[in-house]
Amino acid sequence: MKLKQIIFEGPEACGKSTQLQLLSEYLDSSKIKYSITKEPGSGGILAAKIRNMLLDPETGKITEDAELLLINAARAELYKMHRSEEYRYHLQLKDRSFASTRAYQGFGREMDLDYIQTITDHIVGDDLPKILFLFDIDPITGLKRAGARGKLDRFESEKLEFHKRVRRGYLSLTEHEKYKSITHLIDATRDINDIHKEICQKVKQTFPEYNYK
Secondary structure, three states, rough: OOOOEEEEEOOOOHHHHHHHHHHHHHHHOOOOOOOEEEOOOOOOOHHHHHHHHOOOHHOOOOOHHHHHHHHHHHHHHHHHHHHHOOOOOOOOEOOOOOHHHHHHHHHHOOOOOOHHHHHHHHHOOOOOEEEEEEEOOHHHHHHHHHHHHHOOOOOOOOOOOHHHHHHHHHHHHHHHHHHHHOEEEOOOOOOHHHHHHHHHHHHHOOOOOOOOO
């Protein structure tokens, strides 16, 4: 049985986490069972420690390969959890995924995309999401939002050119042979409630087996 994953993706401060929370509240009101996970970070103690290390500005500069492999070590722990009997049969809402690795490490860090895809295929396999909601926002606007929230993390602190490349990486999903059919592009500058309604409609179309409110 394929995993029932709904992934929320996008650059800094695009509103994906807010929309994930709104969807979870809607699923609660419909009494539909789900789980929420975050990449990197969910999946156990190791994944949580890796997240803290990667986001902490005090970690400083690390090699691109080390960063990529740490992210995928956390991902391997998470997919082990996803495939367990406890989780595999209900909706899995995910804050970030392999798409972030393609965007941030592949385009942002300008690493080899085939290398990244090989690692992704090894860990994720055929367990692609049913929907990948991609929130698009101009990086200048996103970084201003991020700055208003407080201290910037290690990725948010990167130069503007890095974030421009990340955006191009995300938008490339809409043309990628493997991912374009599951990618649902959303203008993240739109009204929050309008976006929420669009997401709920897409979820109901994709998973008609549930009884929605």
